[in-house]
Each structure stands twice: as C-alpha cells, then as structure tokens.
Amino acid sequence: MVIVPSLKETARRFKESFGDGVTIDGPLASSGAGLRIEGLDLAENLNPQQVECLIDTLAYYRIICIPNQTQPRFDLNHLERFANHWGAPIPHPSNFLRDGKPAQGDWASEGELQFIPLEERAIQSVNKTFPGQLQVLDHTSPAVLIVSNFRGTLDTKTPKPTKVLRVARxxxxxxxxxYEPEPLTVSMFLVHKMPINRESPSRTWVHDPELVEPHIGPYFEGSSELLMKRRKNLPLNGETAFVDTAAAYDALDKKQQQILDRTHVRRRLNTGDTGWLAPLVRTHPRSEIKSLHSPIWASRPRVRPPIEIDGMNAQDSRLFLDEIETHILKSEFRYDHIHQTGDVTIWDNHMTxxxxxxxQINIKSIADARLLYRISVKGTPSLTLPREDHPDWLAKHVTNSYKTDNELLTNQ
Ligand SMILES: [Fe+2]
Known part of the structure; x- marks a missing residue:
C-alpha cells in the first residue's frame, strides 16, 4: 500500500527546500488529488533539491497549482525552462505541418515536417481580437500551445461578417x-486571463448547452444514458475538468484491479494500422501509485480510431471501456479546477x-476572454538543466528531436 506524505510533511519539505514563505493548501479535490503551493518564484532557477521536491509532490498529489507567476517577471521562456525539469518539451502538433497537412490529423505520415512560422500561427488571429488590450505573451517556441476562445477580429474597419457569439460544447x-507509443507524462498551463462575466440565466459564465439542446457530440452514438450524463457534467465558469484515475483505480476491488493490471490496449494512429499495445494501468516510478492511463474507448472521436482491448473484438472493447469510463467519471473522482491569472497548474497525464x-466563442467583450498557454513533456524528469536526453530517444519520440534552446535555459 502506498503511503502518501501528509500535508504537514509536504509543507515541511517545501519550507526546507524553498524557505519559510511557502504555504500549502489542499487537497483541492475530494479524491485527495491537488495541492496549491504558494510562495514559489518560478522565474528563478531551481536547484536540484527544489526540483525533486516538486516532482515528488506531483507523483503523490497528481495536480499541483503554483499561483502568482505573473508578467512581466514570469514569461513563457521561464515556463519552458521550468517544463524542462519535468521532461522533454514536445512541439505541439498545432505548430507544425506534415506533408503540408495539419500534423494533429496525420501523425502516421512520413512526410516532410515543417514548423509553421510565427506569423502564420493562431497567435496572429488571437492578437487581432483585442488589439492593444490583450496580446499573447511573446514567444517563438513550437512547444507553446495557445488555448483561447477568441480568434477573430473586432476591427470595425474590416468589412468581414461578424461571427455570432455562441456557447461551444x-x-x-x-x-x-x-496516442503516441511514448505518451506524454506531464502537462502544464500558465493562466493569462479568465472570463469574469456571470450573466447567463444560471448566473454562470455560460448556460449549460446540454440543458438548452441535448446533443450527442463530440461523442459517438450508442453509449448509455448514465455515461453520457456523467461525460456532459462539465463546469460552467471556464474551469478545467479533471478526473483522478489513481483514486478511481484505488476504489476498485482487488479482483477488478488484478484484471485491469493484466489488461493491454491496442492504440493506433490511424484506422487500419497495426498499432501497438500499451498497459492500461501504470505505476508511477516515484510514488508507485497505480492509475488508469486514458481508459477511454474513443477519447478523440473522428480524429484517432477507438482503442481496443487486447484479446477482445471492437464491440466488447467498447463495452469494457465504457464501463470503466462510467466508473471513473463518478463525482467522487471528479475535480473542476478554477484558474486564476498567474497560476502555473501542472498535472500528471498518467494519473488524470x-x-x-x-x-463562449466569437466573443465581443474582453470580460469573456479565456487565454492560457500549455507546454507538455515526455520522458523522465531532470534535476539539472540542460537535459541530457539520448539523441536516439529524442529522434524516436520527440518531433524533429526538438530541444529547448540552451540560451533560454541558462540566460535568464
Ligand atoms: Fe488536453
């Protein structure tokens, strides 16, 4: 049985590593996941003891939030340097093309890879929405994914039809x-701006679109009503919804756990590929906590093919996985994370x-703007920088063997 370090013990370790100014609040989720750690300055270089303290804490608590990393002191270069401690940052597929096609939809292609120049990336349309008021933080790195709900122009001088404000599901x-043979380990958000309007009929930022017009999308038809209800139970103030798959695994009885421990899923990049087998249950190498890694039949409907359980046909695989999804989406494993400007929120992708x-999209008011930046990593953590990933491993698992510029790692 895994003994999770108590909050008191965790706080003691942080004070020892970072000084007495650190405070810890949590767990944030009723499942036991999530800590908010105040009093850290991620614009500073971290020493190995500090890095190890953070990495161990995520290994036990699955999600950690470090607030007050605000501009101009903290920028996206700091975020990418920080990310390097957790693993090798990967260029996000929205920032490059393969064979001239969007990379997210065609990973199997051996075609030529081409990074999209900054002047053609989504950043440009985001920046045109609220000129002079809200601009994407400066960066050139292909590892930065911009997450925003606005990508249009409000310039009245431009005679373009105005898109209608609406609520996207x-x-x-x-x-x-x-969906890759070496899946991501850790992702992190830096929060720039969150919506503050609460003018919907339910006094939330958006009115639940499922109440207005129940709709199956983005899912395939054919799941049970209970599963659909749990899937669609999402927060309405722009929070990110999480599931704690470590707690969900822990709540199963021994026999169920033993079955899942032996279960492998076949993942494929594209329909018709042979694909490869991946374990459904992963054991965290530091905490030894077991969790379910993406136990979802079709987590990217119409983008990636549904997965199959090794030894089962497609229909039985769906039934098996839908049962697991119904279990993990129970309210006791759910947690809606409220974002605040300046938060760096880090989550373990194997345990959540x-x-x-x-x-709201096609927004007209800056009060409805939701803007975050994401960097994701794979591989093992590194207490010191620069990382020393083996060139063969990088070539196999990281697009274009991308590495953060050394200058960015040392010159801040
Ligand atoms: Fe995501």
Missing part, C-alpha cells in the same frame, strides 16, 4: 497526446484525465 475526456469546459 465541452470536449471529450482525454489525456494529452495519449481532463476535459475542456463549454465556453
């Missing part, structure tokens, strides 16, 4: 880039799932 439950909430 939440996404599907997933972990980030689970998450989902984007319903949100």
């Amino acid at each position: 939440g996404g599907s439950w997933h972990t980030d880039i689970e 799932l998450h989902n984007s909430p319903p949100m």
Whole structure:
C-alpha cells in the first residue's frame, strides 16, 4: 500500500527546500488529488533539491497549482525552462505541418515536417481580437500551445461578417497526446486571463448547452444514458475538468484491479494500422501509485480510431471501456479546477484525465476572454538543466528531436 506524505510533511519539505514563505493548501479535490503551493518564484532557477521536491509532490498529489507567476517577471521562456525539469518539451502538433497537412490529423505520415512560422500561427488571429488590450505573451517556441476562445477580429474597419457569439460544447475526456507509443507524462498551463462575466440565466459564465439542446457530440452514438450524463457534467465558469484515475483505480476491488493490471490496449494512429499495445494501468516510478492511463474507448472521436482491448473484438472493447469510463467519471473522482491569472497548474497525464469546459466563442467583450498557454513533456524528469536526453530517444519520440534552446535555459 502506498503511503502518501501528509500535508504537514509536504509543507515541511517545501519550507526546507524553498524557505519559510511557502504555504500549502489542499487537497483541492475530494479524491485527495491537488495541492496549491504558494510562495514559489518560478522565474528563478531551481536547484536540484527544489526540483525533486516538486516532482515528488506531483507523483503523490497528481495536480499541483503554483499561483502568482505573473508578467512581466514570469514569461513563457521561464515556463519552458521550468517544463524542462519535468521532461522533454514536445512541439505541439498545432505548430507544425506534415506533408503540408495539419500534423494533429496525420501523425502516421512520413512526410516532410515543417514548423509553421510565427506569423502564420493562431497567435496572429488571437492578437487581432483585442488589439492593444490583450496580446499573447511573446514567444517563438513550437512547444507553446495557445488555448483561447477568441480568434477573430473586432476591427470595425474590416468589412468581414461578424461571427455570432455562441456557447461551444465541452470536449471529450482525454489525456494529452495519449496516442503516441511514448505518451506524454506531464502537462502544464500558465493562466493569462479568465472570463469574469456571470450573466447567463444560471448566473454562470455560460448556460449549460446540454440543458438548452441535448446533443450527442463530440461523442459517438450508442453509449448509455448514465455515461453520457456523467461525460456532459462539465463546469460552467471556464474551469478545467479533471478526473483522478489513481483514486478511481484505488476504489476498485482487488479482483477488478488484478484484471485491469493484466489488461493491454491496442492504440493506433490511424484506422487500419497495426498499432501497438500499451498497459492500461501504470505505476508511477516515484510514488508507485497505480492509475488508469486514458481508459477511454474513443477519447478523440473522428480524429484517432477507438482503442481496443487486447484479446477482445471492437464491440466488447467498447463495452469494457465504457464501463470503466462510467466508473471513473463518478463525482467522487471528479475535480473542476478554477484558474486564476498567474497560476502555473501542472498535472500528471498518467494519473488524470481532463476535459475542456463549454465556453463562449466569437466573443465581443474582453470580460469573456479565456487565454492560457500549455507546454507538455515526455520522458523522465531532470534535476539539472540542460537535459541530457539520448539523441536516439529524442529522434524516436520527440518531433524533429526538438530541444529547448540552451540560451533560454541558462540566460535568464
Ligand atoms: Fe488536453
């Protein structure tokens, strides 16, 4: 049985590593996941003791939030340097093309890879929405994913038809880039701006779109009503919805755990591929906590093929996985994380799932703007920088063998 370090013990370790100014609040989730750690300055270089303290804490608590990393002191270069401690940052597929096609939809292609120049990335349309008021933080790195609910112009001089403000439904439950042979380990958000309007009929930022017009999307038809209800139960103030798959695994009886421990899933990049087998249960190498890694039949409907359980046909695989999804989406394993400007929120992708909430898009008011930056990593943590990933490993698992510029790691 895993003994999780108590809050008191964790706080003692942080004070020893970072000084007496650190305070710890948590757990944030009723499942026991999540800590808020105040009093850290991530613009500073971290020493190995500090890095290890953070990495161990995530290994036990699955999600950690470090507030008050605000501009101009803290920028996206600091975030990428910090990310390097957790693993090798990966260029996000929205920032490059393969064979001239969007990379997210065509990973199997051996075609030529081309990074999208900054002037053609989504950043440009985001920046045109509220000129002079809200601009994406400066960066050039292809590892930065911009997460925003606005990508248009409000310039009245431009004779373009105005898009209609509407509420977009939440996404599907997933972990980030689970579909590669070497899946991501850790992702992190830096929060720039969150919506503050609460003018919907339910006094939330958005009115639940499922109440207005129940809808199956983005899911495939054919899941049980209970599962659909749990999937669609999403926060309405722009929070990120999480599931704690370590707590969900822990709540199963021994026999169920033993079955899942032996279960492998076949993942494929594209329909018709042979694919490869991946364990459904992973054991964290530091905490030895067991968790379910992306136990979702179709976490990216119409983008990646549904997964299959090794030894089962497609239909039985769906039934098996839908049962697990119904279990993990129970309220006791759910946690809606409220974002605040300046938060750096880090989550373990092997021990959690998450989902984007319903949100207003084509917004006209800056009070409705939701803007975050994400960097994700894979591989093992590194207490010191620069990282020393083996070139063969990088070539195999990180697009274009991307590495953060050494200058960014040492020159701040
Ligand atoms: Fe995601």
